[in-house]
Amino acid sequence: MKKENLQGVFSPVITPFNRDFTVDHKKLANQCEWLISQEVGLAIFGTNSEANSLSVDEKIFLLDKVIDYGIDPGKLMPGTGCCSMTDTINLTKHAVKVGCAGVLMLPPFYYKAVDDDGLFKYFSNIIESVNDERLRIYLYHIPPIAMVRISLKLIEALLKKFPNTIAGIKDSSGDWNNTQQMLDEKWDDFGIFAGSESFLLKTMQQGGAGCISATANVNPRNIYNVYKNWQKSNASYMQEEIDRVRSIVQKYPLIPALKSIVSHFHEDRGWNILRPPLKELHPNESKKLIAELEAINFKIDHSSLDISL
Amino acid sequence: MKKENLQGVFSPVITPFNRDFTVDHKKLANQCEWLISQEVGLAIFGTNSEANSLSVDEKIFLLDKVIDYGIDPGKLMPGTGCCSMTDTINLTKHAVKVGCAGVLMLPPFYYKAVDDDGLFKYFSNIIESVNDERLRIYLYHIPPIAMVRISLKLIEALLKKFPNTIAGIKDSSGDWNNTQQMLDEKWDDFGIFAGSESFLLKTMQQGGAGCISATANVNPRNIYNVYKNWQKSNASYMQEEIDRVRSIVQKYPLIPALKSIVSHFHEDRGWNILRPPLKELHPNESKKLIAELEAINFKIDHSSLDISL
Numbered sequence: 149m150k151k152e153n154l155q156g157v158f159s160p161v162i163t164p165f166n167r168d169f170t171v172d173h174k175k176l177a178n179q180c181e182w183l184i185s186q187e188v189g190l191a192i193f194g195t196n197s198e199a200n201s202l203s204v205d206e207k208i209f210l211l212d213k214v215i216d217y218g219i220d221p222g223k224l225m226p227g228t229g230c231c232s233m234t235d236t237i238n239l240t241k242h243a244v245k246v247g248c249a250g251v252l253m254l255p256p257f258y259y260k261a262v263d264d265d266g267l268f269k270y271f272s273n274i275i276e277s278v279n280d281e282r283l284r285i286y287l288y289h290i291p292p293i294a295m296v297r298i299s300l301k302l303i304e305a306l307l308k309k310f311p312n313t314i315a316g317i318k319d320s321s322g323d324w325n326n327t328q329q330m331l332d333e334k335w336d337d338f339g340i341f342a343g344s345e346s347f348l349l350k351t352m353q354q355g356g357a358g359c360i361s362a363t364a365n366v367n368p369r370n371i372y373n374v375y376k377n378w379q380k381s382n383a384s385y386m387q388e389e390i391d392r393v394r395s396i397v398q399k400y401p402l403i404p405a406l407k408s409i410v411s412h413f414h415e416d417r418g419w420n421i422l423r424p425p426l427k428e429l430h431p432n433e434s435k436k437l438i439a440e441l442e443a444i445n446f447k448i449d450h451s452s453l454d455i456s457l
Numbered sequence: 458m459k460k461e462n463l464q465g466v467f468s469p470v471i472t473p474f475n476r477d478f479t480v481d482h483k484k485l486a487n488q489c490e491w492l493i494s495q496e497v498g499l500a501i502f503g504t505n506s507e508a509n510s511l512s513v514d515e516k517i518f519l520l521d522k523v524i525d526y527g528i529d530p531g532k533l534m535p536g537t538g539c540c541s542m543t544d545t546i547n548l549t550k551h552a553v554k555v556g557c558a559g560v561l562m563l564p565p566f567y568y569k570a571v572d573d574d575g576l577f578k579y580f581s582n583i584i585e586s587v588n589d590e591r592l593r594i595y596l597y598h599i600p601p602i603a604m605v606r607i608s609l610k611l612i613e614a615l616l617k618k619f620p621n622t623i624a625g626i627k628d629s630s631g632d633w634n635n636t637q638q639m640l641d642e643k644w645d646d647f648g649i650f651a652g653s654e655s656f657l658l659k660t661m662q663q664g665g666a667g668c669i670s671a672t673a674n675v676n677p678r679n680i681y682n683v684y685k686n687w688q689k690s691n692a693s694y695m696q697e698e699i700d701r702v703r704s705i706v707q708k709y710p711l712i713p714a715l716k717s718i719v720s721h722f723h724e725d726r727g728w729n730i731l732r733p734p735l736k737e738l739h740p741n742e743s744k745k746l747i748a749e750l751e752a753i754n755f756k757i758d759h760s761s762l763d764i765s766l
Binding site: 195198200203205206231232233234238255256257258259260261265267293295296401423424425427 | 504507509510513543567568575578601604605710732733734735736
């Protein structure tokens with residue numbers, strides 16, 4: 149059975165805060181609208197959205213808000229995986245209810261010595277509790293941060309039990325061998341997203357679904373173009389171009405760097421606020437980052453940014 | 458100014474679940490009552506309580522419930538540290554409101570590359586938002602699981618800014634050198650709790666406050682006796698006795714092992730339920746564990762267990 153899986157480039161949308169650390173929901177909706185105008189889907193509540201610095205209630209409120217502002221839920225793939233089963237169930241239920249195209253689900257990440265069997269029970273319980281045939285789960289494999297892994301064996305077991313629900317994976321292991329192994333499996337209707345644009349072309353060449361990348365917050369159109377034109381003769385050149393931007397950004401702490409870039413090019417100082425324990429780049433670092441990007445003629449096309457929602 | 462800090466032996470109370478993974482709150486209150494009868498304080502919502510498999514709403518509900526059942530909030534030191542600032546503030550506010558003696562606070566543990574300055578901002582924001590002079594925070598240093606560390610420099614900075622609120626620490630690093638360094642600082646009115654009973658005698662000999670130990674769920678009275686009698690001549694012998702029990706228990710996955718022991722000695726099969734991704738011991742493992750404990754004549758005194766609350 150065809151699941152009509154998602155494909156393309158998604159961005160873990162960075163989250164704008166007010167001075168008191170509440171979320172500036174209007175600005176978030178604007179950023180979502182702009183990303184859609186750049187052909188990029190919305191993996192809101194990702195790692196780079198500082199999602200784990202938000203409560204479930206805040207996430208539910210924001211999901212409703214961005215949809216109220218007019219964002220198409222069909223473009224949304226919110227992160228809904230929390231430490232606790234109950235939180236994950238609540239948030240996932242809500243995401244399905246409001247019509248999100250899919251959810252990106254971290255494994256429970258506090259307890260470290262968990263095995264595949266325990267994780268299988270966890271995900272099974274989530275799926276059975278949400279109990280909605282519209283649910284599409286993209287598993288989120290990010291061992292450098294979550295520490296808890298999603299193994300090939302686990303994916304296989306879940307696909308076998310829930311073929312219509314387990315829709316794909318984001319592989320943020322940073323390990324191409326892992327992505328390659330998954331692509332080699334050629335599981336039916338299972339979308340494999342690279343965890344960043346670095347592996348986008350390779351992923352597309354081997355039948356993957358696209359990428360979900362933090363850098364898509366600042367370089368969406370060019371990343372999308374690699375996705376769209378991967379079969380063209382100039383695809384490797386385009387891949388090199390997006391690699392060049394990423395190689396600069398990833399010299400800095402990623403979330404503060406993204407916010408610093410958006411703040412600079414969108415001319416909005418407020419974008420620099422992060423929720424503790426994260427914090428903004430030092431002004432000197434920020435200047436250096438922007439200078440490096442300007443040296444390669446990097447720009448953000450924000451012609452369509454100031455949409456009044 | 459004297460903060461009347463807590464001292465003694467605390468147990469991260471294990472959490473009993475029903476078959477549908479909801480919490481059996483009556484059984485939890487019974488376990489709390491029993492631990493108090495064994496002279497042990499209640500660090501509910503600790504790591505070994507599977508607290509990070511519970512939502513904040515569930516924790517608030519349970520806190521109210523155990524107090525309704527008659528548990529003295531003066532015996533309670535709930536874990537209130539979550540990934541998100543907003544969750545930590547909500548839960549901590551509630552704990553203070555209902556009169557808990559203190560709270561045990563994890564650092565935010567999802568984002569890994571955070572520095573002392575970011576953590577200082579995080580804890581400062583929690584304290585200023587809770588904004589209650591009754592708040593007493595025991596920092597929770599458990600790098601093997603939280604991955605995020607609480608450094609001596611961070612403690613010093615927090616003590617300087619919030620001398621009446623920062624009340625102590627639980628050191629679950631498993632590294633005696635770290636505990637030793639903190640004891641050497643001789644900070645005023647700062648209670649240093651060993652993260653397990655293994656270092657209890659050493660901690661007491663150097664001016665520490667006691668221990669907060671998972672094993673206190675099953676061996677409370679004997680651990681308490683080391684705390685109470687650390688100056689007696691037979692203290693090292695008593696320490697060896699509690700070490701012997703621990704050395705058996707910690708050969709197994711800790712939380713399932715504790716539940717297996719309680720289930721066996723309290724003759725209550727239901728205690729074996731864990732929330733996924735954690736899972737109960739295999740019956741063979743469980744039998745082996747109980748046999749090892751019985752071989753050293755280990756018993757749980759549950760004469761005062763079946764209190765009708």
